[in-house]
Amino acid sequence: MPDRSVAEWRVPGHLTCEIRCRPVTATSPPSPTTEAPAPDAGSGTPSAMHRIGMLVRDARRHRGLTQQQLAERLGTSQSAVARIEQGGQNLTLELLGRLSEALERELFSVGPAGPTHLRVTGGTPLRGSVVVKSSKNAAVALLCAALLNRGRTTLRNVARIVEVDRILDVLRSIGVSATWDDAGRDLTLVVPDELDLAGIDADAARRTRSIIMFLGPLLHRAPVFDLPYAGGCDLGTRTVEPHMIALRPFGLEVEARGGRYHAAVTTPGTADRTIVLTERGDTVTENALLAAARTDGTTTIRNASSNYMVQDLCLYLQLLGVGVEGLGTTTLVVRGRPVIEADVDYTISEDPVEAMSLLTAGIVTDSELTVCRAPIEFLEIELATLAEMGLRYTLSPEYLADNGHTRLVDVTISPSRLKAPIDKVHPMPFPGLNIDNLPFFAVIAAAATGSTLIHDWVYDNRAIHLSDLTRLGADVRLLDPHRVLVSGPTHWSSAEVVCPPALRPAVCILLAMLAAKGTSVLRNVDIIARGYEQLYERLVEMGARIEVFHD
Numbered sequence: 327m328p329d330r331s332v333a334e335w336r337v338p339g340h341l342t343c344e345i346r347c348r349p350v351t352a353t354s355p356p357s358p359t360t361e362a363p364a365p366d367a368g369s370g371t372p373s374a375m376h377r378i379g380m381l382v383r384d385a386r387r388h389r390g391l392t393q394q395q396l397a398e399r400l401g402t403s404q405s406a407v408a409r410i411e412q413g414g415q416n417l418t419l420e421l422l423g424r425l426s427e428a429l430e431r432e433l434f435s436v437g438p439a440g441p442t443h444l445r446v447t448g449g450t451p452l453r454g455s456v457v458v459k460s461s462k463n464a465a466v467a468l469l470c471a472a473l474l475n476r477g478r479t480t481l482r483n484v485a486r487i488v489e490v491d492r493i494l495d496v497l498r499s500i501g502v503s504a505t506w507d508d509a510g511r512d513l514t515l516v517v518p519d520e521l522d523l524a525g526i527d528a529d530a531a532r533r534t535r536s537i538i539m540f541l542g543p544l545l546h547r548a549p550v551f552d553l554p555y556a557g558g559c560d561l562g563t564r565t566v567e568p569h570m571i572a573l574r575p576f577g578l579e580v581e582a583r584g585g586r587y588h589a590a591v592t593t594p595g596t597a598d599r600t601i602v603l604t605e606r607g608d609t610v611t612e613n614a615l616l617a618a619a620r621t622d623g624t625t626t627i628r629n630a631s632s633n634y635m636v637q638d639l640c641l642y643l644q645l646l647g648v649g650v651e652g653l654g655t656t657t658l659v660v661r662g663r664p665v666i667e668a669d670v671d672y673t674i675s676e677d678p679v680e681a682m683s684l685l686t687a688g689i690v691t692d693s694e695l696t697v698c699r700a701p702i703e704f705l706e707i708e709l710a711t712l713a714e715m716g717l718r719y720t721l722s723p724e725y726l727a728d729n730g731h732t733r734l735v736d737v738t739i740s741p742s743r744l745k746a747p748i749d750k751v752h753p754m755p756f757p758g759l760n761i762d763n764l765p766f767f768a769v770i771a772a773a774a775t776g777s778t779l780i781h782d783w784v785y786d787n788r789a790i791h792l793s794d795l796t797r798l799g800a801d802v803r804l805l806d807p808h809r810v811l812v813s814g815p816t817h818w819s820s821a822e823v824v825c826p827p828a829l830r831p832a833v834c835i836l837l838a839m840l841a842a843k844g845t846s847v848l849r850n851v852d853i854i855a856r857g858y859e860q861l862y863e864r865l866v867e868m869g870a871r872i873e874v875f876h877d
């Protein structure tokens with residue numbers, strides 16, 4: 327196999343026509359009428375016509391249409407629609423186009439076919455330096471926060487990731503204007519006087535958990551509204567109850583029914599309020615801040631998260647003229663402004679989780695590597711733990727991020743002989759070890775001598791995905807859904823692995839492949855684009871051998 331870089335693979339030699347099946351979530355409305363049965367997918371591999379038929383049927387049901395209603399939109403008969411869905415109708419491109427229009431969704435597109443896979447030839451060190459991009463989690467919070475502002479919000483240095491696109495799709499669907507600058511880095515948002523909440527892109531909304539952060543801003547915009555259920559990675563059940571508790575003092579009552587949150591808002595009774603969060607969660611703190619920002623009087627939020635994305639949000643709210651005190655602490659005091667109309671520019675700060683991912687890439691490949699613009703305040707415990715494990719690194723003098731607040735450093739790591747830490751590695755809300763950085767310790771622990779206990783008390787399903795590292799030769803024992811025991815050092819070996827359906831574990835497998843001699847294949851990597859911008863290209867620039875390919 328020739329050694330081709332990602333850049334070369336990204337220029338397709340030819341275009342293929344692809345029928346791209348968009349998954350329909352479990353919350354789709356049930357099929358409302360009597361209709362001809364669709365082909366039985368369990369009876370063998372369905373033909374292309376059957377697959378298209380199933381795709382049409384799923385899309386129709388997702389829109390809540392009967393076969394008869396779809397037939398009317400197409401100007402055909404119900405029996406013709408039944409034939410299409412059974413795979414018994416030859417489809418012209420013209421008919422596929424009309425179907426897409428009638429179903430209001432792209433059923434086919436021209437481009438590289440199928441999901442994205444990686445071919446990774448590992449076992450060689452990386453070199454040079456890499457710059458940390460801005461954070462996914464601050465970006466989604468600020469996109470939701472922009473809904474508060476009647477003026478123009480320009481967000482600078484926005485990560486070009488799928489999670490941002492999903493929230494943008496939702497914002498645009500309700501009428502928000504969102505325009506990238508020519509370089510595609512800065513985003514200008516203008517919110518209309520009236521939002522089209524009925525037109526919300528439910529498909530995009532259901533793919534992200536961050537849609538929950540629409541509740542805080544929207545309670546100022548409409549007395550009743552609906553939002554689709556929040557979705558996201560497969561990390562196990564994630565509660566929304568703390569959000570409901572936090573938003574009740576602002577007059578918001580939410581009933582979850584039929585795949586949607588039905589929200590009703592009454593005017594809060596008191597001028598000032600104190601909210602005690604039952605969990606020190608990041609998005610729940612952000613939701614409380616978003617609700618408080620336009621509520622008259624003073625809101626005190628106790629047990630607030632002081633994590634990086636919350637700090638970015640506080641800084642943006644301050645720019646909007648909202649009084650926010652207690653930045654970086656667990657008590658935030660907000661003096662709301664019922665009308666916010668300000669033209670502001672805010673530069674999103676660097677992502678500590680991306681920084682940790684890039685450091686891990688260097689550590690497990692025994693590299694001399696510099697990770698530039700790492701937000702040190704949000705990596706201190708991680709680095710202290712790594713120092714304890716024997717990692718050799720140096721830090722540049724600190725400098726400020728473009729938001730004027732976040733402290734950055736360049737971290738240079740050197741090849742090190744790692745040993746397991748004496749105590750377990752476990753996350754805590756900031757200033758603890760970041761919950762999203764924990765999975766990377768599994769890969770690092772596999773490279774270290776001795777046994778490391780990794781305790782993910784937070785997510786029911788995230789640690790489970792780490793057992794995929796065994797496919798590459800690691801000794802990872804799942805003690806229970808929350809605890810893995812990793813014993814090293816690992817003699818990594820190449821393998822073919824299907825990407826776990828969770829962002830950080832997926833990246834962990836990729837990084838282990840960089841450490842493994844020989845050629846590995848990582849299948850269905852599209853989930854990585856949810857939170858990382860051009861990760862493969864940037865690793866290739868550091869000397870990694872990664873090819874992107876499609877079926």
Ligand SMILES: CC(=O)N[C@H]1[C@@H](OP(=O)(O)OP(=O)(O)OC[C@H]2O[C@@H](n3ccc(=O)[nH]c3=O)[C@H](O)[C@@H]2O)O[C@H](CO)[C@@H](O)[C@@H]1O
Pocket residue numbers: 462463464466535536563564565604605606607608609610635755761762784785
């Ligand atoms: C868009 C965004 O910003 N996402 C981050 C945010 O999600 P988010 O704020 O949505 O995280 P969740 O509210 O889902 O919290 C994660 C899990 O931790 C539990 N929990 C949380 C705090 C607490 O004090 N006690 C407790 O038990 C929750 O019940 C849940 O099971 O925070 C998570 C935890 O840092 C991160 O993994 C996500 O990347």
Ligand SMILES: C=C(OP(=O)(O)O)C(=O)O
Pocket residue numbers: 535536558559561762829830857
């Ligand atoms: C769990 C994560 O994020 P989200 O809240 O967007 O699912 C993550 O970033 O690893």
